[in-house]
Amino acid sequence: MIKVYLVDDHAVVIEGIYSLLQKESDIEIAGYAGNGANCLEYFLSHTADVILMDISLPDMNGVDLCKTIKKNYPGIMVLALSTFNQGTYIRKMMENGASGYLLKNAGREQIIEAIKLAAKGKTYLSFDAGQALKSDEQRQNAIPPLTKREKEVLLYIAEGLTNAQIAEKLFISIDTVDSHRKNLHTKLNVNNTALLVRFAVENDLL
Template sequence: MSNPIKLFIVDDHQMLIEGIKSLLQDETTIKIVGTATTAELCKQFFIAQSADVVFMDINLPDMSGIDLTKFLIEKYPNLNIIALSTFTQGTYVRKMIENGAKGYLLKNASKFEILKAIETVKSGQKYLTPEAEEALKYEINLQKKLPKITKREKEVLILIVEGLTNNQIAEKLFISIDTVDSHRKNLYSKLNVNNTAMLIGFVNENKFLDS
């Protein structure tokens, strides 16, 4: 008989952790080797111990699960991380996958789906719930359609969204007011808007700065 799959759970809600434990307690193919309610506790576990699969909450109190996923994969490339989230937005799915997650489950997943996800990623494949897969496709298509802006234009855009004037932006970025004005006009042109209000509206509506 092969060794059970070692599962580690990261979630800031103890009740959810207990729920998964209860759900999987009779499964001989899965062994829960540890849990953590913060990113720091998760990091401490992996210093001395290991797991095959990690359930990763995206919303942690001390660090986002997206950043923690990147950190863990860089240090332990063989880890199979599955996002466990209430979020179905494509941005979250894309960022988790980009940072090395092998799967994406919603917190209302059934026992059957949880087991299927664990076994799928352990076998080297990706597992996305239908909702996550749909959201990811939509997000990828959206990213393809969105205009590309330069790094400097993005810096200016962030400050415009924060409400800074051209003078304040120039001061903050150590560039001339004319240069700021030029970047602002380029942004208006690229994003097909006519004023600051429309620019901010476009950013919010398309989650443009989340990419």
């Protein structure tokens, strides 16, 4: 019997998944939580084989919750169930120990297959999630590599420092900082600081 724990702050989602899974003779709903804190509290005294969780929760994001679960209970498998189809979210979940990623439009067969594979220690990605992850990897590979100094300058730019302040921090001239800033704009194909920082955040360059 595979014990599944549900984490989602929308009651209609919990009810829908419960309805889908209760007919499965080898799957049992162990319980559910509407936020990360209640989920973590549950596992202080209970266990499950698979957690099916939303990655957007009212008190914490699913990536952090997944990371905590896998650190404290490595034997529990985590599956993300989300409306977010961006490769960045999928990659972060998988990097932090998730066994799979499904979109909330997934059918009953997909959800059941994902749960059974996760319970066996295997990985499951829905087709759409797999395509999004592939596109994200291609985009990551297309980003020109930054030098160590460019990364340092980028970090300080993101923190809101001026060229003069960055120059003082790195013991280089203001002209050198300005040169690095221009190189960053060229490499990342942006034309102002706001777009530079946004690109850096979205592509995990910080």
